Amino acid sequence: MSFKNLISFEEISENSSNFLDIDSRPNWEELFGNRNPLNLEIGFGVGNFIIEMGIREPSENFIGIDFYHKGIRKVITRIAKYEICNARIVYGDAKEKIPLLFNAEELNRVYINFPDPWPKKRHHKRRLIKPDFIKILVEKLKRGGEIYIATDHEAYAMEILDFFKNELLLKNKNGIGVFLSQKQGIPKSKYEKKFIQAGERIFYLEFEK
Numbered sequence: 001m002s003f004k005n006l007i008s009f010e011e012i013s014e015n016s017s018n019f020l021d022i023d024s025r026p027n028w029e030e031l032f033g034n035r036n037p038l039n040l041e042i043g044f045g046v047g048n049f050i051i052e053m054g055i056r057e058p059s060e061n062f063i064g065i066d067f068y069h070k071g072i073r074k075v076i077t078r079i080a081k082y083e084i085c086n087a088r089i090v091y092g093d094a095k096e097k098i099p100l101l102f103n104a105e106e107l108n109r110v111y112i113n114f115p116d117p118w119p120k121k122r123h124h125k126r127r128l129i130k131p132d133f134i135k136i137l138v139e140k141l142k143r144g145g146e147i148y149i150a151t152d153h154e155a156y157a158m159e160i161l162d163f164f165k166n167e168l169l170l171k172n173k174n175g176i177g178v179f180l181s182q183k184q185g186i187p188k189s190k191y192e193k194k195f196i197q198a199g200e201r202i203f204y205l206e207f208e209k
């Protein structure tokens, strides 16, 4: 992190109670002021999705994790502007933070919209969704909880479907190995809008514990 960014982040921390740079589980109930279901978005980018979800579903709570500084600043500003009370932003790497920030079986829904596909073979190891990461999500997900993933990258979608097939505590909501190619009635992320506009194929994967 550069010195410039460090100062900005300190400023954000001081001025915004919606921004969390933390390494242990806060008392989420106290923090939100209610016991509403906790939903997590991993890699929110510039935050369109979490902002819209927060507005649409006022009786649920939304936590976003990302390490993209510019996106974090944008989303924090918009949470304040729209006076959204049910969204909090966590700074950091989801792989490190999720095990520290949540108890077992406390997440209601997990959204991963357009995770970086790292298309070059030598970069595949950098992909977020791997069997070990899925295990972490399964542990934190309550019974009946759901995981929603969207990607435009076919090979990554197939790899993800394969990993999930081996996770016995989860079932594919659309049938084994099946994905949806359209989704209505749910906010669209920035990347999603971009891919739809470009006529790209999108793979929506949905799992339930």
Ligand SMILES: C[S@@+](CC[C@H](N)C(=O)[O-])C[C@H]1O[C@@H](n2cnc3c(N)ncnc32)[C@H](O)[C@@H]1O
Binding pocket: 042, 043, 044, 045, 046, 065, 066, 067, 068, 071, 092, 093, 094, 095, 112, 113, 114, 115, 116, 128, 189, 190, 191, 192
């Ligand atoms: C391709 S962008 C998609 C952004 C947004 N979800 C959308 O659909 O418009 C991927 C995002 O995931 C974030 N990201 C990648 N790896 C991450 C990780 N390990 N933990 C948290 N965020 C991560 C990136 O910083 C980036 O903002």
